[in-house]
Amino acid sequence: xxxxxxxxxxxxxxxxxxxxxxxxxxxxxxxxxxxxxxxxxxxxxxxxxxxxxxxxxxxxxxxxxxxxxxxxxxxxxxxxxxxxxxxxxxxxxxxxxxxxxxxxxxxxxxxxxxxxxxxxxxxxxxxxxxxxxxxxxxxxxxxxxxxxxxxxxxxxxxxxxxxxxxxxxxxxxxxxxxxxxxxxxxxxxxxxxxxxxxxxxxxxxxxxxxxxxxxxxxxxxxx
Numbered sequence: 568x569x570x571x572x573x574x575x576x577x578x579x580x581x582x583x584x585x586x587x588x589x590x591x592x593x594x595x596x597x598x599x600x601x602x603x604x605x606x607x608x609x610x611x612x613x614x615x616x617x618x619x620x621x622x623x624x625x626x627x628x629x630x631x632x633x634x635x636x637x638x639x640x641x642x643x644x645x646x647x648x649x650x651x652x653x654x655x656x657x658x659x660x661x662x663x664x665x666x667x668x669x670x671x672x673x674x675x676x677x678x679x680x681x682x683x684x685x686x687x688x689x690x691x692x693x694x695x696x697x698x699x700x701x702x703x704x705x706x707x708x709x710x711x712x713x714x715x716x717x718x719x720x721x722x723x724x725x726x727x728x729x730x731x732x733x734x735x736x737x738x739x740x741x742x743x744x745x746x747x748x749x750x751x752x753x754x755x756x757x758x759x760x761x762x763x764x765x766x767x768x769x770x771x772x773x774x775x776x777x778x779x780x781x782x783x784x785x786x787x788x789x790x
Contacts, residue, residue: 570687571615574600575607575630576622576649581672585620588676595683604628608636616644617687621666623650623657631660638665642770645686662773690772721767722782729766730784732759736772737779 572595574582582600589595598614601607605628607619619637623630634646648669650658658669667686670679725733728749735745742760746753760772769775779785 568594570595570683571598571617571644572596572683573598573607573610573614573616573619573644575602575604575619575625575633577602577625578622581622585679589680589683592680595680604630604633607633611637611644618683619644619646620683621646621648621661623648623655623661629657631657631664634661634666635664638770647682647686663777665770665774667771667773722784724766725763729759729763732756733763733775733779734785736760736763737776737785739776 572589574585574597576582576585579602582602586597586600589597598616599610601610603625604621607621608628611619621630621634630648634648637644637646646661646666648658648661648666649672650669651672652658662669667690668682670682674682722730731749732745735748740748742753742756745751746756749756760775763769763775764771767775767778769778
């Protein structure tokens with residue numbers, strides 16, 4: 568199965584570099600490019616894409632709002648955020664808007680390709696330490712008056728095991744790592760994660776991570 572990718576970045580050289588790398592992979596096809604969010608939205612009306620590589624800092628329409636509008640339309644395409652800075656408030660806002668993860672622009676190329684494949688398969692890129700630092704920095708670093716966000720009603724519907732799995736997901740563990748930690752099969756963990764997302768009304772693991780931090784289920788000290 569070919570993964571159809573759209574590149575969105577206001578720097579043409581970056582788009583060119585990514586295209587060269589991705590077009591060399593037999594299972595990835597770059598179907599379009601855009602230099603800003605508005606152009607990207609227009610492009611996605613004319614081409615079918617599975618994954619959008621989205622810069623966050625662009626003219627006209629930034630990657631956060633573009634991500635929000637794309638994800639409001641349904642499950643496809645998924646958005647993978649690209650940023651120059653690992654502590655980038657725009658990247659954090661994009662995760663809240665529905666992005667499936669974020670990568671630094673200097674991420675090793677094999678990791679970029681792997682991330683695209685993970686996102687396409689329905690997973691989310693949450694394990695890198697930069698993602699956890701980003702969440703910790705912007706959630707725990709809010710003004711004191713903001714406190715934590717009210718816990719969603721669905722949290723009290725989680726079983727003790729599901730809540731335990733949510734904490735481990737929020738700490739950046741993969742299903743395999745959670746299975747080893749809890750001495751469960753990977754299939755059982757996947758089932759628990761699916762139930763957590765359903766009960767909390769979330770799209771994917773990234774939104775579960777954001778919710779866990781914002782509601783106080785996980786704090787920086789639990790990293």
